Amino acid sequence: MVVGESGLGKSTLVNSLFLTDLYTDREIPSSEECIPQTLEIIKNAVDIEERGVKVKLTIVDTPGFGDALDNSDCWKPIAQYIDQQFEQYFRDESGLNRKNIQDNRVHCILYFISPYGHGLRPLDVEFMKAVHDKVNIVPIIAKADTLTPKEVMVMKQRIRDEIEQYGINIYQFPDCDSDEDEEFKQQDLALKNSIPFAVIGSNEMINENVARPIRGRAYPWGVAEVENKVHCDFSMLRNMLIQTHMQDLKDVTQEVHYENYRAQCIQSLTRIGTKDRSSRSKISRQSITELSLLPLAATEKLIQEKDEELRRMQEMLKMMQQQMQQSQGEQSDAL
Amino acid sequence: MSEVVPEPRQKPTVPAKPSCASISMGSQLLGYVGIDTIIEQMRKKTMKTGFDFNIMVVGQSGLGKSTLVNTLFKSQVSRKSSSWNREEKIPKTVEIKAVNHVIEEGGVKMKLTVIDTPGFGDQINNENCCDPIEKYINEQYEKFLKEEVNIARKKRIPDTRVHCCMYFISPTGHSLRPLDVEFMRHLSKVVNIIPVIAKSDTMTVEEKHDFKQRVRKELEINGIEFYPQKEFDEDMEDKAENDKIREMMPFAVVGSDKEYQVNGKRVLGRKTPWGVVEVENLNHCEFGLLRDFLIRSHLQDLKEVTHNIHYETYRAKRLNDNGGLPPVNNPDSEEQHESNL
Numbered sequence: 001m002v003v004g005e006s007g008l009g010k011s012t013l014v015n016s017l018f019l020t021d022l023y024t025d026r027e028i029p030s031s032e033e034c035i036p037q038t039l040e041i042i043k044n045a046v047d048i049e050e051r052g053v054k055v056k057l058t059i060v061d062t063p064g065f066g067d068a069l070d071n072s073d074c075w076k077p078i079a080q081y082i083d084q085q086f087e088q089y090f091r092d093e094s095g096l097n098r099k100n101i102q103d104n105r106v107h108c109i110l111y112f113i114s115p116y117g118h119g120l121r122p123l124d125v126e127f128m129k130a131v132h133d134k135v136n137i138v139p140i141i142a143k144a145d146t147l148t149p150k151e152v153m154v155m156k157q158r159i160r161d162e163i164e165q166y167g168i169n170i171y172q173f174p175d176c177d178s179d180e181d182e183e184f185k186q187q188d189l190a191l192k193n194s195i196p197f198a199v200i201g202s203n204e205m206i207n208e209n210v211a212r213p214i215r216g217r218a219y220p221w222g223v224a225e226v227e228n229k230v231h232c233d234f235s236m237l238r239n240m241l242i243q244t245h246m247q248d249l250k251d252v253t254q255e256v257h258y259e260n261y262r263a264q265c266i267q268s269l270t271r272i273g274t275k276d277r278s279s280r281s282k283i284s285r286q287s288i289t290e291l292s293l294l295p296l297a298a299t300e301k302l303i304q305e306k307d308e309e310l311r312r313m314q315e316m317l318k319m320m321q322q323q324m325q326q327s328q329g330e331q332s333d334a335l
Numbered sequence: 336m337s338e339v340v341p342e343p344r345q346k347p348t349v350p351a352k353p354s355c356a357s358i359s360m361g362s363q364l365l366g367y368v369g370i371d372t373i374i375e376q377m378r379k380k381t382m383k384t385g386f387d388f389n390i391m392v393v394g395q396s397g398l399g400k401s402t403l404v405n406t407l408f409k410s411q412v413s414r415k416s417s418s419w420n421r422e423e424k425i426p427k428t429v430e431i432k433a434v435n436h437v438i439e440e441g442g443v444k445m446k447l448t449v450i451d452t453p454g455f456g457d458q459i460n461n462e463n464c465c466d467p468i469e470k471y472i473n474e475q476y477e478k479f480l481k482e483e484v485n486i487a488r489k490k491r492i493p494d495t496r497v498h499c500c501m502y503f504i505s506p507t508g509h510s511l512r513p514l515d516v517e518f519m520r521h522l523s524k525v526v527n528i529i530p531v532i533a534k535s536d537t538m539t540v541e542e543k544h545d546f547k548q549r550v551r552k553e554l555e556i557n558g559i560e561f562y563p564q565k566e567f568d569e570d571m572e573d574k575a576e577n578d579k580i581r582e583m584m585p586f587a588v589v590g591s592d593k594e595y596q597v598n599g600k601r602v603l604g605r606k607t608p609w610g611v612v613e614v615e616n617l618n619h620c621e622f623g624l625l626r627d628f629l630i631r632s633h634l635q636d637l638k639e640v641t642h643n644i645h646y647e648t649y650r651a652k653r654l655n656d657n658g659g660l661p662p663v664n665n666p667d668s669e670e671q672h673e674s675n676l
Contacts, residue, residue: 007507
């Protein structure tokens with residue numbers, strides 16, 4: 001998920017990260033047309049395949065964040081969305097068919113911090129505190145070509161101090177094993193010291209005045225290269241996100257955030273059902289029809305959901321069967 | 336009275352109106368009279384009295400307001416907020432801080448007042464950001480008005496009115512934010528607003544061009560008249576000159592107080608790994624244009640428009656509210672203003 005005020009280069013960065021054009025032909029609306037009064041949540045799904053490995057990438061965009069005059073509670077829709085995905089997963093997990101669960105949970109939020117301020121703004125702090133227990137936050141300093149290297153360092157240090165001061169739990173990189181080689185450890189250390197990543201994004205390839213075509217931004221005074229480690233941390237971010245830490249992000253989401261959610265959920269359920277603990281143990285042995293007689297509101301809900309699941313499964317089966325028959329018919333025609 | 340009023344506006348030709356067929360039209364001078372020395376006399380007088388200029392800077396924190404003011408006046412007239420310590424940081428409400436400096440150049444003394452507005456646009460809820468600023472501006476008009484209607488008034492009324500308000504637009508590259516529109520719409524009626532695109536080294540040449548077009552269109556759609564206002568152009572010459580300037584506004588600027596060596600010269604700029612952004616290079620940013628416009632050609636005009644138009648509007652409104660009578664100097668209600676009665 002990408003979150004940040006409009007104009008910080010979120011779409012450009014997403015395109016640069018995944019070398020796709022998710023946002024081609026994007027018209028930038030004027031200030032009356034755009035800036036919806038409430039935040040919108042837009043999902044874009046892309047199937048990326050590289051060397052035989054397929055990844056279904058879903059990017060959730062949040063236009064309208066922080067753009068209104070009064071931004072109180074503008075993070076609520078986002079927190080709700082994250083919770084909804086957890087809830088969906090929770091239901092799927094408790095359902096009958098667990099082989100094809102679609103994992104729509106948010107594995108990582110890229111939070112864009114404006115480079116113009118002096119560190120975190122009140123809105124940044126509020127947002128991160130609202131979601132830091134639900135999802136991995138990776139803070140990013142956007143449009144880092146505005147800052148000189150010294151300013152970047154000062155800003156990073158300030159942001160790190162403020163994150164600590166406000167007690168915000170951002171995504172922590174796991175420590176590497178002590179038996180890894182020195183180079184890997186150095187890289188890992190460098191990675192940890194670069195948070196938040198200062199990035200530049202670009203969709204354009206620069207062809208003139210450079211040795212070979214590169215992605216960058218051409219200014220009258222020079223070319224800021226996106227993939228140059230001296231210029232910005234874009235390559236570090238990309239490596240981290242896609243090559244080295246993708247699985248870890250998913251694991252942390254599964255093991256920590258999802259489990260937190262699940263624990264909270266079940267706690268609230270068991271609180272309703274503590275009176276009838278004795279009858280709970282009978283649920284698994286009895287058949288569905290008898291269960292409907294039990295007055296427990298929570299279990300009834302679960303049962304209804306399971307019924308719906310069954311119905312959905314059956315419908316899907318029917319559809320698949322039809323498709324198979326169709327394709328069989330086509331195959332026989334072709335032959 | 337203010338020192339602005341007695342100065343006649345210098346124009347190369349002063350056509351006398353044909354309707355009043357007075358004898359003075361186009362009379363030939365038979366010899367050198369010496370009328371043109373009045374300019375020298377005025378110059379001496381104003382050199383003695385000095386000038387004052389009050390500029391207000393408004394914009395979100397971190398947009399380089401203080402740096403730009405320092406660069407404009409080539410001295411440390413504004414304390415940068417990046418040097419504040421942590422407790423001083425983003426104030427909970429918009430504050431107004433006025434700092435005075437006297438800068439001197441070529442024997443001319445200028446009392447420059449920079450009015451900073453920390454906290455503007457930084458809160459989560461920014462709906463009432465404009466109010467403290469509007470209140471401050473009106474308070475200055477009120478002060479001046481009170482002094483003017485005094486029976487025994489000072490020879491030279493201290494002028495604390497805001498002559499120019501530089502509004503810093505964040506270079507998002509998209510369009511104006513709702514906050515920008517709100518602010519400029521309210522305040523373009525009470526003060527001269529000069530919109531400026533801050534930190535423009537973040538945009539490439541095409542992006543700058545597109546952004547400017549979009550901003551200008553939006554300003555037009557929202558009916559925001561920034562300085563120089565079209566309605567105050569006095570004649571064709573003014574209009575032509577101001578039209579040219581209006582085409583180029585808002586200026587996309589970069590500020591810096593550090594010097595670097597480029598091609599053997601020392602220039603003010605910002606050093607990045609991929610090059611040095613030169614502040615005074617017109618290919619890099621429009622700082623030079625802004626400085627020339629603000630200081631070298633329209634400084635006096637800003638003061639005049641403030642006095643003749645904005646202040647007069649305020650005064651008319653106040654007198655109207657009071658039933659056509661000047662506001663009474665009430666010693667009990669005004670604790671700040673000393674009564675001269």
